Amino acid sequence: MTVAIAKERWASRCLETVLGTGPRQVKVGGDATLPFLHFEGEIPNPPVVALEVFDAPPQEWPEFLTGAYEGVLSDPVAWAKRCQDYGADLVALRLTRTHPDGENASPEEAARVAAAVAEAVEVPLIVLGCGVEEKDAAVLPEVASALSGRNCLLGCATQENYKSIVAGCIANGHAVIASSPLDINLAKQLNILITEMNLEPNRIVIDPSIGALGYGIEYAYSIIERVRTGALMGDKMLSMPVILLVGQEVWKTKEAKTPDTAEWGEHKKRAILWEVTTAVSLIHAGGHIAVVRHPESLQYIKEHIAKMMQPQKY
């Protein structure tokens, strides 16, 4: 008696999004199957990992995280190069200084920083606003214009502020991150609204607003799974690649912040594993771009991806 390998016949596949220009361009998506099920369909591009760069020295980071970026914490250009040297597939610049409750840096100033960082690295650039919707709606179009033709990924656009951000992306040849609050219905609707502005669907990346391990990761996991099965079953408005903003969620958890304890063990090991486990779990759910902070996390995640990209032998 022989065993037949059961293979799902999917009707469709994920869209492929190209980011950056030149030899270190990154392609994500295009999957014709569930994550790493090579025997069932083609996986043309492995998931990728980005490291985060801040435009100002971050507060409240543990020493072993700031230590990885010693000497470059006040210099986003040098910091971005360090990330590239650590092996990041992409660099994610976070414009924290534009926050209205903080420095409230102007869109022009933010655009200058973004342009300098883009100039310095060869890998594709992700630019993230401060998260205040009105301010991002003013800042990101200015950034889009300063980075014109570099094919960056800008975000996050929400249902409240997508119009100006998407217009900036269309005018300057960028892709956009469409962000929704752990709600697949809103994620789909936002993609429809954005495509109705005539941005091509393969220039959109879904941010489902993940929760970290222990803090709602299972909600994100099931939503990402449903996005993937939707894409494979032919739902064009859920066929976009998924970005996981892991670092921002993980490094605010108790487990990543609490120093060595007898109960929880070594701080550094625990925090990095928290970041790795969150990212890897959600990559298995169907995520395409993981944005993390610690270079050791990057290494572990990339090793895992490399192993998972080896096809099964049947």
Place this chain on the structure above:
Amino acid sequence: MVILIGERINGMFKDIREAIINRDPEPVKKHAILQTQNGARYLDINTGPTVAAEDQPAVMEWLVKVAQEASPLPCCIDSTNPDAIEAGLRVHRGKAMINSTTADQWKMDIYFPMAAKYGAAIIGLAMNEKGVPKDAHDRLALAMELVANADAHGIPLDELYIDPLVLPVNVGQDHGPEVLEVIRQVKLLATPAPRTVVGLSNISQRCPNRPLINRTFLAMAMACGLDAAIADVEDSELVDVAATANIILNKEIYCDSYLKTFRQR
């Protein structure tokens, strides 16, 4: 996800009949485009009863070509004449659907090999020369014959569409619940399950408020698991019902623009 098959390119309708007589492609193209825009996934093509049997293959060939020039959709080639069906399949682009065979052995022996040869899906009517069965059990027995014969010819069972035969509600009222029961039970006949299809507009023949009857029955049949319907896709509210039932059955992920996404699938 219910597949709507646009019924409008049929010589039974006056404009198509005249288009066939004059070999005027415009009315055919018009309905091909309109039905495509409204969310059809197949275009039913039928020469109608007035074309002489010997002319049917040439007319079918012409209709398929004209429809596919105007629309990217595949066709559901609808005839009781095997030569006409084969003529349509020969010029068809993409994966066609044959409409239809009955459960009569001599017909299954013609049409299933044809479906296999052209890689077409095929509709099997749950009836034979004795007529339309009275109840669900007799229809299911004929559906099983269709399943067994399709399988013997290597037709994937999810490319076999069982039509349980809808009758007009004013004269065949007792058939309504039987048809719904067949739609439910056909899924138990094989794995993967055969699909189901109905000629939807038949439910309202010679009744008042035809669109209302059609839409209501579509929602009821979809709740029983209907996979496809040959229907008036130019009735926009009918398509809205299909889209809405699709959402309520959790066949497509909800979004506020669900009426639009259904048409764009």
